[in-house]
Amino acid sequence: MSMNKSSSEINEQIKDAIDISDVIGSYITVHKAGKDYKAVCPFHDDSNPSLxxxxxxxxxxxxxxxxxxxxxxxxxxxxxxxxxxAVQRMIEKFNISVEGFKITEESKSSKKAKVLYKINKIAADNYFVNLFSDNGKAAQKYLKTRGIETDLINKFEIGYVSENDNNLIEVLRKNFSLDEIRESxxxxxxxxxxxxxxRERIVFxxxxxxxxxxxxxxxxxDKGKDKEKIKYLNSKDNQIFKKSEITYNLNNSKNVISKKDEAIIVEGYMDVIALDRVGIQNTVAIMGVAFTSGHVELISKFTKNITFMLDSDNAGMNAMLSIISDLESKSKNYGGLKLRFVHINDSKDPDDFVTKFGKDxxxxxxxxxxxxxxxxMDYFESINDLNTADGKVAFKNAMFVSVSKVNNLTDRKLLLQEIAFKISIxxxxxxQDFENQYSRTAPKHLEKSEFSEAFNPPELFEPQKYSGFEIQEVFQNPMDYVSKTSVTIQDLLKNLDWTAAYLKSQELLIAAMIRNPALGYEKIKxxxxxxxxxxxxxxxxxxLKIYKNSNYNDDDLDLIISKVKEYKKEYLIPIIEGIYSGIDIFFKKEKIVKKLKISSKVIDDSISTLELRRINKDIFTYQDTLVNAKSKQEATTLLENVNLLLKKREKHIKKMKG
Incomplete structure (x- = not known):
């Protein structure tokens, strides 16, 4: 874009070409008030028409x-x-010509994008009409069971695609080339x-x-009819649809986000709609659990206060931990983000919570x-038994990583006090324990040159050197891997993501014992x-006890659940079912086999990852002891042990890399 005239001259041309009430009225509702107009102000929390x-x-x-x-x-x-x-947007939106303002070459090249916008708009209108036709009655009925009435259908322009819908292609063929239709x-x-x-889906x-x-x-x-189908199917990427760079509902919620100065991030469309149903309208869905830099840049235009309300399953929880690890350090790059997190208790996602518990x-x-x-802190407390010494140590070490990132000394001390209370110390x-681990001062009786290598952080994996897809799943949320996000093993193994990797390894071994027990029983035992x-x-x-006593066949979840109930361990059932379905999604998406069977490679990689955790734990234990060694001899012996373990870890990592 270039301007041959002054901005004041261009301003006058635009203001003369289109009435200001029409411009503002294209964004918000305006009402006639005498010779002028009034509107609810979109730039602050306005209840009366103040604009x-x-x-x-x-x-x-x-x-x-x-x-x-x-x-x-x-x-x-x-x-x-x-x-x-803004000038270019107005010229294009209201189809006005402005002397002295030249449309850029980039804008001309967007013609292809505009064609796709038009095709998609026609498709959206077609799908919307289909929902209210005889073909869409079953879809309408389903939406009503989910609390989605006509007002919400209209707001979100929800539609339906019938099995043999030929009307849309006929309309498109009359107005667009086959290449343009294919590109859509x-x-x-x-x-x-x-x-x-x-076809045969409700569309958003x-x-x-x-x-x-x-x-x-x-x-x-239709669960009976569609049980073999993937639950959600997104458009394939093209010039205008890039899943990692777009969100759902920001077009509706941007003004509320600006007014409230907060965006609530959820995973899915149904979560957005459920929250809207109870009046919470500053929501955006990221269509999964991957929160990318593209999402940050988009949302941070409207607020720096971002609240994450992802699903309560392992995928959602691990995703929020990854967000903490990644974004906390980069907050200043986006003008200072203020991140908050909501843990959805007693429900699987926001939609489920709204349905169960209501607005208040x-x-x-x-x-x-x-x-x-x-x-x-809440998360690591939930996965560690603080009634045991091992549980307390695991909780403390995980939290020390979080504390080390807190720069404000008062906040750091308050956090340490909370940890001390939790583990009764x-x-x-x-x-003193925290300072010993993170101060990098030399242990007593040793010169710094003698111990520095023993305190190097654990080596990170290099994904490009890894063989096989299976180990990737150990370190990534299944949906992240399937959608081929930019998340790397290196990203996930930093700080808290070590724990995410170890947790996923446990889950894979549990899944292996359900899916293909004969293959992994001896190794997993x-x-x-x-x-x-x-x-x-x-x-x-x-x-393992159930398999030893019952010798069940592959993939017999029902038998396992019934036995778990017999053993009076019903509290484990939701976790087992969550792991079962999460692994199922990954393998079905990858279409590896029709009837899922986890391979030996998955089992071996998972066990290797847990063995790596054990080695690291031993290293950290010796490091703790080394700092407080009481004599030169004791310090030297401990240092030798640390160095032996470091060599063992290096050898283990090389073996894992293949």
């Missing part, structure tokens, strides 16, 4: 919050655009036929901030959001001593 719009003066003004300006200013503020971007990815081409990609249009339809997500709803409890849950440190001892969280340890011991 005055003068058509004669060509300005708007909100007296309570002080925001004012002309139509271009409004577009700049509302859409978070620079002046040249709305159809599967079979000979001369164009089969709808989202996914829009950009300006409301352009970028693509769709289709959901199955949901609002209360969100109001009780936690800082990253307190969320991390005096604060002075805990502080020996490896059960490597399990380190109470519930996972209880589960693997119970399942």
């Amino acid at each position: 005055s719009i003068s058509t004669s003066k060509k300005i708007f003004n909100c007296f309570p919050c002080g925001t004012k300006g002309d139509s271009i200013t409004f577009v700049m503020l509302y859409e978070k655009l620079s002046y040249p971007q 990815n709305l159809f599967i081409e079979s000979g001369s036929k164009f089969i709808p990609f989202f 249009p996914i829009k950009d901030v300006e409301g352009n339809v970028l693509g769709f997500s289709g959901r199955i709803f 409890e949901t609002i209360k849950l969100i109001e009780n959001k936690k800082t990253s440190s307190m969320f991390t 005096d604060i002075e001892t805990l502080v 020996k490896a059960q001593v490597l399990f380190f969280t109470k519930h996972h340890t209880d589960i693997i011991k119970t399942i």
Whole structure:
């Protein structure tokens, strides 16, 4: 874009070409008030129409919050655009010509994107109409069972694609070339036929901030008929649809986010709609658990306060831990983010929580959001048995990583006091322990040169040197891996992600004992001593006992659950079912085998990962003791042990790399 005239001349041309009430009215609802107009101000938490719009003066003004300006200013503020971007947006949106303003080459090259927007808009309208046809009655009925009535269907423009919908392709063929239709990815081409990609699914249009339809997500709803199908099916990536860079509902929620100065991040479309149903409208779905830099840049235009309310399963919890690890250190890069986290108790996701507990409890849950440190503490307390010495040590070591990232000394001391209370130890001892691990001062009786190598952080894996896909699953959430996000093993093994990797290894071994017990029984029986969280340890011991006594066939979850009940361990059932379904999603998505059987490689890699944890734990134990050695001889002996373990770890990692 270039400007041959001054900005004041361009401003006048635009203001003369289109009435300010029409510009603002294209974004928010405006009401006639005498010769001028009024509207609820989108720039502060306004309940009365405080925004005055003068058509004669060509300005708007909100007296309570002080925001004012002309139509271009409004577009700049509302859409978070620079002046040249706002001018170009208005020229394109209202189809006006401005002398002295040249459309950039980049804008001309967006013609292809505009074609795709048009195709998707026609498709969205077609799907919406289909939902209210005879073909869509079953889909409508399903939506009502989920609490989604007509008002919400209209707001989110939910649609339905029937099995033999030929109307859409006929309309598109009259207006677009076959290449343009193919580029939209709305159809599967079979000979001369164009089969709808989202056939027999309820569809949710996914829009950009300006409301352009970028693509769709289709959901199955007939469990009996669709049991073999993937639950959600997203548009394939093309020029305008890039899943890692877009969100669901930001076009609807951006103004509420700006007003409340907070965005609530959820995983799915149904979560957004359920929260909207109870009046919580500052929500955005990231369509999975991967929160990328593209998402941060998009949302941080509207607020720096981001609250994560992901699902309560292992995938959601591990994702929030990864977000803490990744974003806390990068917060300043985005202007200082303030991150908060919501743990959904007694429900699997926000949609489920809203349905079970209603509006007031949901609002209360969100109001009780936690800082990253307190969320991390709650999580590690839940997976470690603080009634045992091992559980307390594991909890303490995991929390020390979090404490080490807190720069404010007062906050750090408060956090250490909370940890000390949790594990019933005096604060002075805990502080000394923390300083010993993280101060890097030389142990007594040894020169720094003698011990420095023994305190090097654990080596990180290099994913490009890894062989086989199976080990990747150990270190990544299944959905992250399937959607091929940019998350690497190196990312996941930093700090708290070591724990995520170890947890996933336990889950894979549990899944192996359900899916293909004969393959892994002997190896896993020996490896059960490597399990380190109470519930996972209880589960693997119970399942090994069931297999030994019952010798069940592959993939007999029902028998396992019935036996778990016999053993009076019902509290383990939700965890077993969660692991079972999570692993199932991964392997089905990868289409490795029709009837899932976990391979020997998965089992070996998982056991190797837990063995690595044991080695690291031994290293850290010796390091703790080394710092407080009472004599030169004791320090030297301990140092030799640490160095032997370091060599053992190096050899183990090389073996894992293959």
